[in-house]
Amino acid sequence: MSDQYKILVVYYTRSGTTRRIAEMLALELGADIEPVRETEKHALRKGVRGYLRSLVDILWRRPVDVMPPIHRLQDYDAVVVGSPVWAGFASAPVETWLKHNGACVRHIAFFCTLRKRGSDSAFDQMGEASGKFAIATCAFDASDLRRGYDGTLRAKFEAQICRRLDTLLAMECAA
């Protein structure tokens, strides 16, 4: 879809939903993809204990350790970052990743997956953590996924990313 742009999709997932959306976006955008990797064992977030730990991490803003990106962020026109919503916030690993790497990203877009509520506050937090305004955002809730509406949402999100990149990169070339 976006052969003229170099795009990287970065995502964190605890239970697979955000990864599924990230993989479809990467395929449709012709983008590279990589997960946010925690340095501690991922299994620590599995099950009920993992759920509670995730909740406490985000509510108490406990520091989490994430590994540096595999891809060179400066090589991309845009990085699309995806997170599950945790208690109305983006997940702790994504918040940390954005704080560490936001400054290296040229243009950024955000998506989140959630059960029902909290996408707006999560996007605000992601913007704050990265220090960047998002060129596009998209929330995929459980009912969108159940009804099979996520394809339509993805198409709108991808079109918005490409439109904004058209404008921004043309302006940057002209400057």
Ligand SMILES: Cc1cc2nc3c(=O)[nH]c(=O)nc-3n(C[C@H](O)[C@H](O)[C@H](O)COP(=O)(O)O)c2cc1C
């Ligand atoms: C700790 C925790 C807190 C959550 N808080 C919310 C919430 O505030 N609002 C919401 O709609 N969904 C919430 N959820 C549900 C997840 O956002 C949703 O299931 C998401 O799609 C999971 O993504 P994943 O499978 O990629 O981990 C929460 C899930 C977890 C684990």
